[in-house]
Amino acid sequence: MAVRYALIRRPPEAVWAVLCDGEKYEQWVIGTDETEEIDARWPAPGSEIRYTVRLGRWTFQGRTVVRISERNERLELEAKAGPLGSARIAIELRPWGGDCLVIVDEHPLTGPGARLHGMATEAFLQLRHRRMLHRLARVVEATEDSGRTVPA
Numbered sequence: 001m002a003v004r005y006a007l008i009r010r011p012p013e014a015v016w017a018v019l020c021d022g023e024k025y026e027q028w029v030i031g032t033d034e035t036e037e038i039d040a041r042w043p044a045p046g047s048e049i050r051y052t053v054r055l056g057r058w059t060f061q062g063r064t065v066v067r068i069s070e071r072n073e074r075l076e077l078e079a080k081a082g083p084l085g086s087a088r089i090a091i092e093l094r095p096w097g098g099d100c101l102v103i104v105d106e107h108p109l110t111g112p113g114a115r116l117h118g119m120a121t122e123a124f125l126q127l128r129h130r131r132m133l134h135r136l137a138r139v140v141e142a143t144e145d146s147g148r149t150v151p152a
Helices: 012-019 022-028 119-146
Strands: 002-008 032-038 048-055 058-070 074-080 086-096 099-110
Touching: 002 119, 012 086, 012 099, 012 119, 022 032, 022 048, 022 119, 032 058, 058 086, 099 119
Parallel strands: none
Antiparallel strands: 002 099, 032 048, 048 058, 058 074, 074 086, 086 099
């Protein structure tokens, strides 16, 4: 089970706002090349986002389905990437002072990642999560900063 966390210097509501914005999905999710279709109900349970996954010169159609959605607290997703298989991704948001501790827990469900799950898969997921959490923090901070009024 690949678990990684990061402290994002914004409140959980700001992080949740980005997680709820399907238009921003490809900005923080590693591997999503181009978003194709966003369910208007996102992130309600059962809603999904469809996208292109690029792996080197190969492309696959992927989709992510919301399994659990608890406002400002938890979003659990199932990512399905064709022949690459599927994975469960749980994102937990915890208030940490005025900031947000984001905990990502991912493990493969089907496909090569599930069959070959071991230390190499864990190491790959840790690197992926580190980049993803860094990107999520940048998107959250940029989104919230753009909505602020700077005092004169």
